Amino acid sequence: MAEAQSLSKAPPQPMFVRGWVTVVVCLLGISTGPAAFGLSSLFLLGGPIGEEFGWSRTAISAAVSVMMLCTAVSLPFMGRLVDRFGVKRVLVPSIVVFGLCFLAASMIGNYWQFIALYVAMGTIAVGTNSVPYMRVLTSWFDRRRGLAIGIAGSGTGLGFGYVPLVTQEFVSHFGWRGGYFGLGLIMLLFTLPMVVFLLHEKPQSLGLHPDGAASDAPADQQPVASGDTLAEAMARRDFWSLITIFSGLAFVLYGLIPHMVPMLQDRGVPESLAAGLASAFGWSAFGGRLLIGFLVDRYDARRIAFVFFSLSAIGLGLLSAPLPIWAFVVAAIMLGLSLGAEVDMLAYLTSRYFGLKNFAQIFGAMFSAVMVAMSLSPVAFGAVFDYTGSYKAILALGVPLCVLAIVLVLMLRPYGERARGGPISVT
Secondary structure, three states, rough: OHHHHHHHHHOOOOOOHHHHHHHHHHHHHHHHHHHHHHOOOOHHHHHHHHHHHHOOOOHHHHHHHHHHHHHHHHHHHHHHOOOOOOHHHHHHHHHHHHHHHHHHHOOOOOHHHHHHHHHHHHOOOOHOOOOHHHHHHHHHOOOOHHHHHHHHHOHHHHHOOOOOOOOHHHHHHHHHHHHHHHHHHHHHHHHHHHHHOOOOOOOHHHHOOHHHOOOOOOOOOOOOOEEEEEEHHHHHHHHHHHHHHHHOOOOOOOOHHHHHHHHHHHOOHHHHHHHHHHHHHHHHHHHHHHHHHHHOOOOOOHHHHHHHHHHHHHHHHHHHHOOHHHHHHHHHHHHHHHOOOOHHHHHHHHHHEEOOOOOOHHHHHHHHHHHHHHHHHHHHHHHHHHHOOOOHHHHHHHHHHHHHHHHHHHOOOOOOHHHOOOOOOOO
């Protein structure tokens, strides 16, 4: 009885609430990052800009490719700054620069200014990418790290959902200049205050512990995170296996995104249905991130990767075969689920294989390679179509790339049960 009374008087662990508040902040922050604001807004802003200045679609689309390539080059350096100076010292100035780039874009008058601003988004404002947010989540969560990363990572899908609607409202009322200006204000008046006042880099700064776990050590005595340096990580086979796995998948899946609707139309699918299938692809990616995050906290992430990468191979096979429309529906869902496995699982596995001490730098280096694949794949898909008149060749290449990813996943070494379910892992 006395034991029951003592348990009833035990103070509730506040970590769960504050930890999931951190997840929501990261989710909303990622939803306003370059992937959503820089990518999905340009499809609505590019038309009016092209009409006013006479720029071609290729010229306008080049801005996105330039931004992504600059991001790929800058990410490893940004990761090193995050590990050395902390998340907020990099993230807050990057948000300010990113917002100012959008405000300045509303005043451009020639093409070099347009490209220069997207170069700035990919270099000076590179800290607004998901790397700093993932670094925060790995500090706040251990046993539920996969779910936390999955939820926050779905912010990209959330941004792809609401940014076109918001941009369209701005453009319809104030023109494309108002569209850029409005998006810049969202960054400066919403994202910036949210990160400044609500984002805490480590639970110990609030007197808490990762996952809300009890500890005999005072919370303000922060454990020293350990792990590999970038040089040590690069000397390991797992580092290059992960880069190969996720770069190959990114090349296949991100090449499909802009080409899926015309690809389906070429196969005789009506335009409205093709758009619906593309939407199913996006929503499957959103759900896939949540599902994968839930599963990797309970099972070996390598087994989860094997299952979802197999879905990629099957989906590509269905998409390339002469099958009825229902098969394309199944393929879109399978490929969308696989898309959810890509960046989030890379972040999770990076934290498990290489530790947290230099997580941002190591993850930034690997993510930069993935970004190169993302930026080149739409061009490659388009070039193959222009040369051959169909997407069959590039889809046929995608299947062995997925099979290669599956084989490499099976060859990854175990990252240790203790790192997933034992005591709070700082090693």
